[in-house]
Amino acid sequence: MRATIHDVAQKAGVSVATVSRVVNGNYPVREETRQRVNAAIKALQYVPNMQARELNMRCSSSIGVVVPGLYNMFFAEVIDGIEDYLHRGSYSLLLCCAKNDPRQEMQCVTDLMSRNVSGIIVISPNTEQVAPAFYEQLQQRLAMVFINSYTAQLPDVSLVNDDARSGVRQALAWLTGHGHRRILFVRGDHSDSYRVKEQAYVEFMTENGWLHREDIVSVGEGNGTMTVDHTARRMQSVLSDRSLTAVLCCNDLMGVGVLAACRKLGIQVPQELSVIGYDNISLGNFITPQLTTVDQHMFRLGSRAAELLIERITTGVCHQLLLDNQLVLRETTADCRRS
Amino acid sequence: MRATIHDVAQKAGVSVATVSRVVNGNYPVREETRQRVNAAIKALQYVPNMQARELNMRCSSSIGVVVPGLYNMFFAEVIDGIEDYLHRGSYSLLLCCAKNDPRQEMQCVTDLMSRNVSGIIVISPNTEQVAPAFYEQLQQRLAMVFINSYTAQLPDVSLVNDDARSGVRQALAWLTGHGHRRILFVRGDHSDSYRVKEQAYVEFMTENGWLHREDIVSVGEGNGTMTVDHTARRMQSVLSDRSLTAVLCCNDLMGVGVLAACRKLGIQVPQELSVIGYDNISLGNFITPQLTTVDQHMFRLGSRAAELLIERITTGVCHQLLLDNQLVLRETTADCRRS
DNA sequence: CTGTTAGCGCGTTCAG
DNA sequence: CTGAACGCGCTAACAG
Numbered sequence: 001m002r003a004t005i006h007d008v009a010q011k012a013g014v015s016v017a018t019v020s021r022v023v024n025g026n027y028p029v030r031e032e033t034r035q036r037v038n039a040a041i042k043a044l045q046y047v048p049n050m051q052a053r054e055l056n057m058r059c060s061s062s063i064g065v066v067v068p069g070l071y072n073m074f075f076a077e078v079i080d081g082i083e084d085y086l087h088r089g090s091y092s093l094l095l096c097c098a099k100n101d102p103r104q105e106m107q108c109v110t111d112l113m114s115r116n117v118s119g120i121i122v123i124s125p126n127t128e129q130v131a132p133a134f135y136e137q138l139q140q141r142l143a144m145v146f147i148n149s150y151t152a153q154l155p156d157v158s159l160v161n162d163d164a165r166s167g168v169r170q171a172l173a174w175l176t177g178h179g180h181r182r183i184l185f186v187r188g189d190h191s192d193s194y195r196v197k198e199q200a201y202v203e204f205m206t207e208n209g210w211l212h213r214e215d216i217v218s219v220g221e222g223n224g225t226m227t228v229d230h231t232a233r234r235m236q237s238v239l240s241d242r243s244l245t246a247v248l249c250c251n252d253l254m255g256v257g258v259l260a261a262c263r264k265l266g267i268q269v270p271q272e273l274s275v276i277g278y279d280n281i282s283l284g285n286f287i288t289p290q291l292t293t294v295d296q297h298m299f300r301l302g303s304r305a306a307e308l309l310i311e312r313i314t315t316g317v318c319h320q321l322l323l324d325n326q327l328v329l330r331e332t333t334a335d336c337r338r339s
Numbered sequence: 340m341r342a343t344i345h346d347v348a349q350k351a352g353v354s355v356a357t358v359s360r361v362v363n364g365n366y367p368v369r370e371e372t373r374q375r376v377n378a379a380i381k382a383l384q385y386v387p388n389m390q391a392r393e394l395n396m397r398c399s400s401s402i403g404v405v406v407p408g409l410y411n412m413f414f415a416e417v418i419d420g421i422e423d424y425l426h427r428g429s430y431s432l433l434l435c436c437a438k439n440d441p442r443q444e445m446q447c448v449t450d451l452m453s454r455n456v457s458g459i460i461v462i463s464p465n466t467e468q469v470a471p472a473f474y475e476q477l478q479q480r481l482a483m484v485f486i487n488s489y490t491a492q493l494p495d496v497s498l499v500n501d502d503a504r505s506g507v508r509q510a511l512a513w514l515t516g517h518g519h520r521r522i523l524f525v526r527g528d529h530s531d532s533y534r535v536k537e538q539a540y541v542e543f544m545t546e547n548g549w550l551h552r553e554d555i556v557s558v559g560e561g562n563g564t565m566t567v568d569h570t571a572r573r574m575q576s577v578l579s580d581r582s583l584t585a586v587l588c589c590n591d592l593m594g595v596g597v598l599a600a601c602r603k604l605g606i607q608v609p610q611e612l613s614v615i616g617y618d619n620i621s622l623g624n625f626i627t628p629q630l631t632t633v634d635q636h637m638f639r640l641g642s643r644a645a646e647l648l649i650e651r652i653t654t655g656v657c658h659q660l661l662l663d664n665q666l667v668l669r670e671t672t673a674d675c676r677r678s
Numbered sequence: 679c680t681g682t683t684a685g686c687g688c689g690t691t692c693a694g
Numbered sequence: 695c696t697g698a699a700c701g702c703g704c705t706a707a708c709a710g
Contacts, residue, residue: 052703391687
């Protein structure tokens with residue numbers, strides 16, 4: 001079937017060691033021999049078997065990435081960043097979808113481990129739901145980086161986090177600075193990041209004495225095919241409370257859902273209601289009115305995570321990064337018209 | 340570091356062969372021995388090394404997927420379908436982004452090959468631009484499936500194609516059936532699928548004597564971050580030709596770009612101009628007016644491709660599938676108001 | 679400069 | 695039912 005190093009050696013009339021040397025270029029080889037070997041390689045279309053090489057060298061150049069799903073463009077953009085960085089270091093990327101299910105998330109990680117990846121990046125891990133001991137056991141045996149995980153105190157896991165608290169506060173500061181007081185907070189289930197954002201929301205609103213517990217609603221699954229529709233449907237009843245003048249959503253999919261509901265209910269955005277999303281996926285740019293949102297710089301989130309993973313693999317050092325974000329004002333926000 | 344089969348054997352006081360047998364459950368092992376082995380496995384947190392196993396068994400349970408990029412949700416949804424199918428068969432997915440560049444596409448394929456994948460799925464391959472011999476050489480040595488490739492006559496490569504000709508004809512039939520005659524065709528560069536769609540367009544328009552060669556324009560890169568903006572900018576001049584009454588785009592990103600241009604130019608959609616996209620990514624549902632488009636059933640495209648790849652790997656048989664698609668009428672299409 | 683050899687971790691004969 | 699030995703394709707000493 002596929003040519004091996006032996007075939008090449010035989011064809012070139014040299015030993016396997018010599019072939020290995022010209023392939024890897026790590027030891028001197030006489031020019032003429034090199035030529036012969038290269039000719040044989042070309043003739044046989046020889047491609048080195050990494051699997052064998054890595055088995056021998058006790059290392060692996062593939063790394064695993066676990067995502068809840070690909071439906072939310074957020075994940076695609078983060079993966080893009082990861083892939084871009086890894087590719088430069090000639091690592092390769094093993095992708096695994098956890099389907100927003102903690103059980104499958106663990107399964108993915110073990111799968112990946114058995115495939116001998118040298119490290120794993122988990123995007124938005126469900127550390128709350130996953131058996132608490134699970135990641136704790138693993139952290140010493142496997143290099144891991146979590147993106148947007150806010151639960152675990154795992155000293156041997158690197159973290160790359162969007163500064164969700166700051167993002168939420170920026171959004172709320174803008175809204176309250178423009179007169180809004182009753183601000184609906186829209187979150188989803190099963191992700192640590194929703195919890196952290198809610199915390200930040202509660203904190204901010206409490207500080208100012210504006211908290212209404214009933215202004216916090218969940219729309220269920222926040223990253224699925226149905227998120228926009230579910231949100232839109234859920235909002236139809238919620239938004240009938242016309243004392244609300246603004247909405248802050250945990251991601252842009254929900255933001256789009258809110259806008260859809262407004263259209264159906266005849267609520268003018270931003271005149272009657274301001275809406276802010278979170279993430280800044282391109283979608284927000286394409287809709288009308290364009291969605292005001294908090295930019296997470298998803299590509300950077302991914303590439304920094306890849307960077308940290310490689311560092312953790314090669315040096316053992318790990319870091320906790322808190323990346324800044326930025327409120328992007330577009331067309332769904334305006335002064336509060338009511339008092 | 341990681342426990343090996345030897346460590347387990349030693350701890351359990353048996354031979355490596357026995358451990359292998361209880362792990363794989365393919366040979367009889369005395370119940371008591373099995374228990375001892377399992378205990379050792381648990382104690383050592385032993386995870387079999389697939390890499391070694393597969394090297395030994397001359398097989399591989401990972402398959403490669405090459406995509407031009409992840410920016411267009413089309414690819415994410417196709418990958419979703421692939422991953423879903425593969426996961427059931429406990430295959431795993433090695434992802435590689437070709438960045439819309441034929442050179443990198445070849446690089447990706449060789450990379451993946453050296454990682455010993457047992458097969459590769461290439462989504463929207465650049466068969467035109469890739470060195471023609473490249474895939475031809477490979478087809479016997481590696482199981483391959485192309486998704487939406489319309490060029491190559493490669494007998495050993497399975498194909499899963501959207502019936503682009505039919506999709507384009509459905510769209511044009513609807514438009515012309517509703518009075519439209521001057522229909523702009525918007526395509527991008529560097530993808531075989533654009534060429535095929537253009538062909539179908541030319542064919543259809545010629546049949547009816549309505550072809551204007553100048554009604555075919557390219558917006559450059561069709562799957563990038565900038566596609567929507569580029570399209571929008573390009574359209575500003577193109578759409579000044581007010582004898583055009585409809586636009587057919589090669590994908591939804593371009594469709595959204597056209598809508599953006601219309602908004603800027605004050606062109607009423609669909610009253611003054613009908614717009615049809617292609618793919619049916621969720622985006623089209625979220626914008627206003629909602630985009631009429633041709634649904635490619637992307638998830639199915641992916642899962643069928645995975646299915647064919649597994650079949651090709653296990654039985655050697657390959658197929659060429661032409662999947663049907665469906666015009667989805669939404670809010671960007673209407674009767675032609677001009678004569 | 680080059681060839682020989684010993685594993686990397688594992689599954690699988692073949693003997694017991 | 696179990697163990698010893700071989701080899702998957704490759705790299706890294708060690709000899710020449």
